[in-house]
Amino acid sequence: MAAPLAVSLGDPAGIGPDITLGAWTRREQAGLPPFIVTGDPAAIAARARRLGLAVPLAETTPEEAAACFGTALPVWPAGPAFTGTPGTPDRSSAACVLASLEAALDLVASGRAAAIVTNPLAKSVMYGAGFPFPGHTEYLAAKAAAPGQPAPRPVMMIWSPALAVVPATIHIPYRDVPARLTCDLLVETGRIIARDMAHRFGVARPRLAFCGLNPHAGEDGTLGTEDEAVVRPAVAALRREGIDAAGPLPADTLFHAEARAGYDVAVGMYHDQVLIPAKTLAFHDGVNVTLGLPFIRTSPDHGTAFAIAGTGTANPSSLMAALRLARRLADAEAACKAGADRHPAGQAAAETPGAMRA
Ligand SMILES: NC(=O)C1=CN([C@@H]2O[C@H](COP(=O)(O)OP(=O)(O)OC[C@H]3O[C@@H](n4cnc5c(N)ncnc54)[C@H](O)[C@@H]3O)[C@@H](O)[C@H]2O)C=CC1
Numbered sequence: 001m002a003a004p005l006a007v008s009l010g011d012p013a014g015i016g017p018d019i020t021l022g023a024w025t026r027r028e029q030a031g032l033p034p035f036i037v038t039g040d041p042a043a044i045a046a047r048a049r050r051l052g053l054a055v056p057l058a059e060t061t062p063e064e065a066a067a068c069f070g071t072a073l074p075v076w077p078a079g080p081a082f083t084g085t086p087g088t089p090d091r092s093s094a095a096c097v098l099a100s101l102e103a104a105l106d107l108v109a110s111g112r113a114a115a116i117v118t119n120p121l122a123k124s125v126m127y128g129a130g131f132p133f134p135g136h137t138e139y140l141a142a143k144a145a146a147p148g149q150p151a152p153r154p155v156m157m158i159w160s161p162a163l164a165v166v167p168a169t170i171h172i173p174y175r176d177v178p179a180r181l182t183c184d185l186l187v188e189t190g191r192i193i194a195r196d197m198a199h200r201f202g203v204a205r206p207r208l209a210f211c212g213l214n215p216h217a218g219e220d221g222t223l224g225t226e227d228e229a230v231v232r233p234a235v236a237a238l239r240r241e242g243i244d245a246a247g248p249l250p251a252d253t254l255f256h257a258e259a260r261a262g263y264d265v266a267v268g269m270y271h272d273q274v275l276i277p278a279k280t281l282a283f284h285d286g287v288n289v290t291l292g293l294p295f296i297r298t299s300p301d302h303g304t305a306f307a308i309a310g311t312g313t314a315n316p317s318s319l320m321a322a323l324r325l326a327r328r329l330a331d332a333e334a335a336c337k338a339g340a341d342r343h344p345a346g347q348a349a350a351e352t353p354g355a356m357r358a
């Protein structure tokens with residue numbers, strides 16, 4: 001039987017427990033793949049009681065998870081007990097977040113889980129507790145480094161059937177963006193997208209659309225210099241390598257339906273430039289996928305939503321989409337390793353915006 005997915009609980013004061021319970025209760029009608037949650041079982045049980053959900057928990061192993069998934073939510077106990085309050089950000093939750101994350105990662109690294117699906121953490125809570133990484137993305141890359149080797153460059157992609165986007169710079173202050181945008185960064189990002197879209201998603205020659213940084217992509221250098229000095233040479237370098245890249249393209253006209261049919265992945269110069277269209281078009285279907293890692297990681301596209309934790313109003317759809325996508329990518333990887341001559345990403349490839357090609 002295939003290894004289950006490992007789901008980290010995220011910040012237990014946020015909606016991670018709510019949407020995990022919500023996903024499990026919809027497992028049959030939604031056809032969800034088996035998963036095992038890492039974290040404090042008491043915190044999950046308490047949230048189920050608060051939400052009035054009759055969800056039996058099974059403290060079990062990944063090897064037993066699939067067998068019990070139909071009747072109980074499998075939990076792999078990890079970390080300290082949650083002592084906080086649902087809805088209240090608290091530094092004391094950071095140790096729970098980290099222990100859950102490490103446990104899920106260990107299951108993936110040892111082959112006992114097929115992929116990691118992370119529930120949201122609150123960055124400010126983690127920073128306040130001394131977490132030295134901007135987010136999961138950079139943490140997972142650091143953990144993926146081979147002994148004595150630098151960490152691989154992680155690339156954040158927000159994927160949905162409507163739109164796939166990558167921010168070239170991620171969690172940095174807006175004022176730092178121009179200085180951090182280099183030709184090398186964009187070329188390396190483009191290479192990773194092209195490779196992982198082909199190998200993981202089955203889109204053999206993805207079309208990458210690079211946004212300009214400035215209004216009208218700099219208007220021939222009259223509204224800012226970065227588009228001509230950085231983005232255009234990076235796109236040219238990628239094209240010389242055989243990668244189907246275009247740009248710099250004005251970002252304001254890149255996200256309407258006809259424009260979206262012209263590319264598979266839009267590469268933005270900063271976080272909000274591409275996450276706003278992605279979350280506007282597909283907030284509840286969007287999946288955050290980390291490219292560039294030696295293992296598969298997906299996540300819902302939203303955050304901890306403290307204000308609605310424990311209220312019963314958190315929508316588990318994005319987590320459910322993250323679970324489905326992780327399973328498809330893991331199955332495709334397993335089939336490739338087994339020597340399939342055709343890329344088996346199947347539905348993931350078919351649903352990728354490239355499928356909208358005219
Ligand atoms: N992958 C991760 O760990 C992520 C973590 N975050 C963290 O989450 C925290 C809160 O961030 P915000 O900007 O407030 O974004 P958020 O996504 O938590 O909330 C934004 C709005 O969407 C609503 N919302 C979010 N998820 C929902 C769901 N499943 N069902 C119904 N409504 C939902 C919230 O109630 C709120 O109104 C921050 O500390 C941030 O760092 C944000 C994004 C991803």
Ligand SMILES: NCC(=O)COP(=O)(O)O
Nearest residue numbers: 134135136137138288299
């Ligand atoms: N805005 C996306 C986001 O914050 C996700 O970050 P990460 O925790 O996946 O690195």
